[in-house]
Amino acid sequence: MTEVPEHLLKRSKDRRTSLDGGSPDAAEVASAAESAPIEKATAAAAPAAVAPAATPEPVPPYVEAALKRKKIPYWAMPVLAFLPLWAVIYIGGLSPSSNGEPSQLATGQAIFSANCAGCHGAGGGGGVGRVMTDGNLVATFPDIIGQLQFVWLGSNGTGPAGTPYGDPAREGGQHKTLSYNGNPMPNFNKTLNQTQLLAVIRYEWETLSGGKTTADAKGNITYADGKPMLDAAGELITPDGKLLFDPAGQLTIQPNWKTPVGSKS
Ligand code: HEC
Incomplete structure (x- = not known):
């Protein structure tokens, strides 16, 4: 039979004493098992097997800390989940358009x-x-x-x-x-x-x-029909490609207040 180390027997005994005022200790059980018939040994071993299960293990400090720690509230989860996406959009918004100009x-x-x-x-x-x-x-x-x-x-x-x-x-x-x-x-x-x-x-x-x-x-x-409003030189043009302003700055086509030429409203 395996030897139960002396310090474990003592710890087991101490614990049981503190819990229920002392049931048969492991040392007695061990010696009983050695000498007595098998039924007696199992009967005596039963409470010994149950007792440690009833003993609450001391909670390790890291578990205790984890339980006490403030949890991230559930509502924050979708917010956190979208953060990376937001970062991509935000950075994309800051950078100039693909041709390098704002x-x-x-x-x-x-x-x-x-x-x-x-x-x-x-x-x-x-x-x-x-x-x-x-x-x-x-x-x-x-x-x-x-x-x-x-x-x-x-x-x-x-x-x-x-x-x-x-x-x-x-x-x-x-x-x-x-x-x-x-x-x-x-x-x-x-x-x-x-x-x-x-x-x-x-x-x-x-x-x-x-x-x-x-x-x-x-x-x-x-323009509403997709025609450009600027020519290659950066001057404003009409949908027909003529300059929009004459030299005096007057429009060369009339605004259409009812059906906008400029764009849809
Ligand atoms: C020094 C002040 C001043 C500055 C600077 C200024 N505005 Fe004005 N803006 C006015 C005033 C005053 C009026 C009203 C004009 C009137 O009654 O004749 C006005 C009217 C306008 C109107 C007509 C709005 C309407 O519904 O009648 C537009 C469009 C406009 N401004 C655009 C601009 C733009 C674009 C800029 C910059 C590039 C600009 N303004 C800078 C003072 C200013």
Whole structure:
């Protein structure tokens, strides 16, 4: 028979004493098993076999720590699961478009911040300049080419104080120059080139005012039928490919307020 080491017997005895005040200890069982008939030995061994199972093992400190530790709440799981995807989208959004240049809308936003936000508000909410949000620009200029011209020439380039501009059927009445607070909208034909003009007007019309536009594969705005709005030199063109502005900055085609030439709304 296998020898039970002395220290184990002692530990077993101590534990049982502390639990139930002392049942037959392992040493007695062992000696009984040696001398006594088999039935007696098994009968005596039975409580000894049960007793250790009833003894709660001391919880190791690392298990205790794991139980006490704050758990990640279940609602956080989907959030965490989408983090890697979000990271990819976020980084993709920061980097310039595939040809290495910032997108047209990103360019427009930068031009807006530098040249327009001071008067029209950082989000287009208005100030010295008119309100651009809530569809206001789309209402004034249902055809985006009308807005291109107004910003190119400014209030004073459009005509004397009170000259109407934009859609004559505008809800609330057609806008007239110097009618907002008496201040003129500056002209930008000296400050911006036509590619920059288109970018900032698209940003205002689409992002701030909520107009819908069509874009080509590179993400640049097109006419509603998909024709480009800029030529290879970066000048604004009509759907027929002619220059959109004459040398004086007047449109060479008329805006179509009912069925927009510029884009769909
Ligand atoms: C110095 C202040 C100022 C700056 C800078 C300015 N605007 Fe204006 N803007 C105005 C004022 C004032 C009006 C109203 C003009 C009027 O009543 O004749 C206006 C009107 C407009 C309108 C007509 C809106 C409507 O519904 O009638 C557009 C479009 C516009 N601005 C675009 C721009 C863009 C684009 C820029 C930047 C490239 C810009 N503005 C920068 C002051 C400014």
